[in-house]
Amino acid sequence: MANNTVTVSGERGSAASPIQSTRKRWWRWLSGDMILAFLVLLPSIIAVAIFIYGFIGWTFYISMSDWKSSIPDFTFVGLKNWTRLVNDRRFQMDMRNHLFYAIGFIGQCIVIGFTLATLLDQKIKGEGLFRTLFIFPFAVSGIVTGVTWQWLMQPSTGINLIFAKLGMGWFRPTWHANIEYGIWAVSIAAAWQFSGYVMALYLAGLRGIPAELREAAAIDGAGTWALYRYIIIPLLMPVTFTVFVLTGMNSIRIFDVVAALGGPGPGNSIDSLALNMFQTTFGAYRFSLGAAIGSVMMFLAIFLVVPYLMSMQRETER
Amino acid sequence: MSGTEGMSRRSFLRLLGVGTTMTVLAACAPAAAPAADAPAADAAAPAADATVADAGKLEIFSWWTAGGEVEGLNNMFEIYKRDYPDVEIINAALAAQGAGQGGEMKALLETRMIGGDPPESFQVHLGRELIDSHVVADRMEPLDDLYASEGYNDIFPADLMSVILYDGHPWSVPVNIHRSNLMWYRPSKLEAIGADAPPANWDEFFTMADALKEQGLPGIALSGTGGNGHTMESVILSVFGAEDWPKLFDGTIGWDDPRMTQALEIMNRLYDYAQPDYLSQSGADVNDVMMADDGPLLMISGDWLHGYFKSKEFTDYTWAASPGTESTYLLLSDSFGLPKGVKNRDNAVNWLKVCGSKEGQDAFNPIKGSIPARTDADPSLYDEYQLWAMEQWKTQTLVGSLQHGAAAKQSFLLDYDLALNDMVATRDVAATQAALVVAAEEAAFGQ
Structure with missing residues (x-):
């Protein structure tokens, strides 16, 4: 304690002139609005520091302790839980599932969302009705989506009946129960729910493109394809990027749809990290292992969010 | 020139300030919500107490x-x-x-x-x-x-x-x-194959199930995920018997015992006689499968199934101890x-x-x-x-019962269910038993 104080005051003393000028500026910032803003923000800052960053740190610490029963045990064991996790078949399967799910989910959301938005942007009749219809699934909870699609994807009674009626009886997939490809079926159910929201984002983006740009392109002889290829899609890149981050985050934390579809599924075919973490922590009381899974989810999220924040900053600077 | 630069920096800082505020507020929302609820709940509590x-x-x-x-x-x-x-x-x-x-x-x-x-x-x-x-x-x-x-x-x-x-x-x-080790069976299905008594052991079951298969009917109702631990514990009990069952959980008998291989092989064979689409069906769906006209001969379930059948006014069923466990009450x-x-x-x-x-x-x-x-x-x-x-x-x-929390700790139960959940997919008895052995070691039975 005492040592610290001495060092600090020493530092201050040693570099007198440059610090004084910064201090002056610092003081100016502290006056008036800034001090009020700081005070207003202070409760939030403290809450965020404790409840978000504090608990993230705590989770990471737990992941390196030996807490594996109902009795908390904070003995430091280094990377033991992490080694176990990396070698765990279920965890490996989870990582595979998240990759496939993300590809399927993000792809479907962007393609379906953009297509619907483009169609709605053609100044059609009853646009409001369609817009509401398409976005409606987003108002439904993930559990409801999962339960509904579990019925729809029953091999002998669900949507396969439609294929059979259409004379496509040979096409009889087992959907989410497929041991190899079940996770793709989960991405269909989730995309059904989320695509409407993506459509709304794209629609807002499309409406924000000035009519002059389209007219100018038309005068320059651009057809519909060229208009979209060279004007609209590039201009919508910020929206696409936002959609990518949103759907990417969803791909990392997917839990409700998987749980309602009967996760983890045969051979963990539709398991997700969040479901694994829940069962590991509260089903088996392996708190440290659960914390390690939670940390993995957080690192995956950081990979997505940091580039997003950096690009946002670049945009603001521009 | 310098004027515009100053402007842009100031507006940038302002934007940054707004952005930070928004982020902090957004991030704070979930954390702040319970805090906001707590005083309200506290305030309400004395009133309710009064x-x-x-x-x-x-x-x-x-x-x-x-x-x-x-x-x-x-x-x-x-x-x-x-x-x-x-x-x-x-x-x-x-x-x-x-x-x-x-x-x-x-x-x-x-x-x-x-x-x-x-x-x-x-x-x-x-x-x-x-x-x-x-x-x-x-x-x-x-x-x-x-x-x-x-x-x-x-x-x-x-x-x-x-x-x-x-x-x-x-x-x-x-x-x-x-009671966990119960077999619920349908007399009409027994009649269909000319049998007059339910299977007394799993060998008898497989004979009957083969006869049913020839008629295109399933022998047993199973679920793809999250329900077969229950069936499996009755199979294990039938192979080990009531005397050796507790020894599986006190460290006296290892899970690498050849009899466990035998039990897993029975379980593995059962999937071949399950209703079609069983992989798509959860434990709750299976109850309805059992009542269907093209339903199976039997299912292994606890006695809560009795109340469910009664509530559905289903009558084509009766019960007995699960095959090979007639003198034991798995509670x-x-x-x-x-x-x-x-x-x-x-x-x-x-x-x-x-x-x-x-x-x-x-x-x-x-x-x-x-x-x-x-x-x-x-x-x-x-x-x-x-x-x-x-x-x-x-x-x-x-x-x-193991599946229902009496015999072993929760972590072992989860490992047991996950091992079986893998076996549905891999149909690999040796790998499943290896996973169970690891789980039993970690559970440190008898220590």
Whole structure:
């Protein structure tokens, strides 16, 4: 304690002139609005520091302790839980599932969302009705989506009946129960729910493109394809990027749809990290292992969010 | 030039400030919400207390939310309300969706227990689930005084007392007894293949199932995920017998035993006789599969299935012990205990008295489909299955269920279920047994 104080005051003393000028500026910032803003923000800052960053740190610490029963045990064991996790078949399967799910989910959301938005942007009749219809699934909870699609994807009674009626009886997939490809079926159910929201984002983006740009392109002889290829899609890149981050985050934390579809599924075919973490922590009381899974989810999220924040900053600077 | 630069920097900073504020506010929202709720709840609490004349509350956790169980629980609440009208009962029941029996309730309960804010009492499976999850963590009160004052030591059967006692003390009051190793079969399907008795062992079953297969009918109802641990425990019991069953959980018999290979091979073969689409069906769907016209000959399920069939007015069924286990009662029991540091300890103890009383058990069990843990129940209240079960209960060897928390700790149960969940996909007996051996090592049975 005492040592610290001495060092600090020493530092201050040693570099007198440059610090004084910064201090002056610092003081100016502290006056008036800034001090009020700081005070207003202070409760939030403290809450965020404790409840978000504090608990993230705590989770990471737990992941390196030996807490594996109902009795908390904070003995430091280094990377033991992490080694176990990396070698765990279920965890490996989870990582595979998240990759496939993300590809399927993000792809479907962007393609379906953009297509619907483009169609709605053609100044059609009853646009409001369609817009509401398409976005409606987003108002439904993930559990409801999962339960509904579990019925729809029953091999002998669900949507396969439609294929059979259409004379496509040979096409009889087992959907989410497929041991190899079940996770793709989960991405269909989730995309059904989320695509409407993506459509709304794209629609807002499309409406924000000035009519002059389209007219100018038309005068320059651009057809519909060229208009979209060279004007609209590039201009919508910020929206696409936002959609990518949103759907990417969803791909990392997917839990409700998987749980309602009967996760983890045969051979963990539709398991997700969040479901694994829940069962590991509260089903088996392996708190440290659960914390390690939670940390993995957080690192995956950081990979997505940091580039997003950096690009946002670049945009603001521009 | 410099002027515009200054402007842009200032506007940038302003933007940054706005951005930070938004982020902080957004990030804060979930964290702030409970904080905002807490004072409101605190403010409401004294008012509520005032209206119930200082008798306080009785908060009971359970996963009883389905038909039959809800009514049973409410019947017990009615008795409690009659005797203690001033106490406000909070029924904190949470449905068992996925994640095993009461997975969500257990998660919520765990956070409350660790946080030092336990409910007055909670439903828990008698046996290792209670012991390893709560007793060894020193979060429960021993109930010796209650057992002495209410005479439970004499009124519960001796075999059951051996499951109740840990470290020489009772830790919860059992409300009911369910049986796990039961086979529910359809006489019409037996007729279809010209058999007059249900299979007495798994060899007989496979012969019958082959005959059914020729007619295009499934032999057994199974689920793709989250339900076969139940069937498997009856298979294991049939191979090991009642005498060796407990040795699997005290370290005397290893899970690498050749008989375990045999049991896994039976299980692995059963999938070939399951209903089509079983991989798409959950444990709850399977009950309906069993009632379908093209349904299977039998399914292995606990006696809660009886109440479900009755509620659906399904009649083409009868029951027997699962193949090869006719002299053993594989039991599970729901019980209520007393957490340390509850706010209204007297209310909690009174609740346990209702749970253990003849009146309470006779109000709960007839409708739940289980039999009472007490030996002095009124037989006129129970149906034909329950009367049969009560007779069996008296004469058979009692052992604790694995799938339902009596025999082993929760972490082993999860590993066991996951190993079987892998076997559905891989159909690899050796790999499954290897996984079970690892799980048993980690569970440190007998240490």
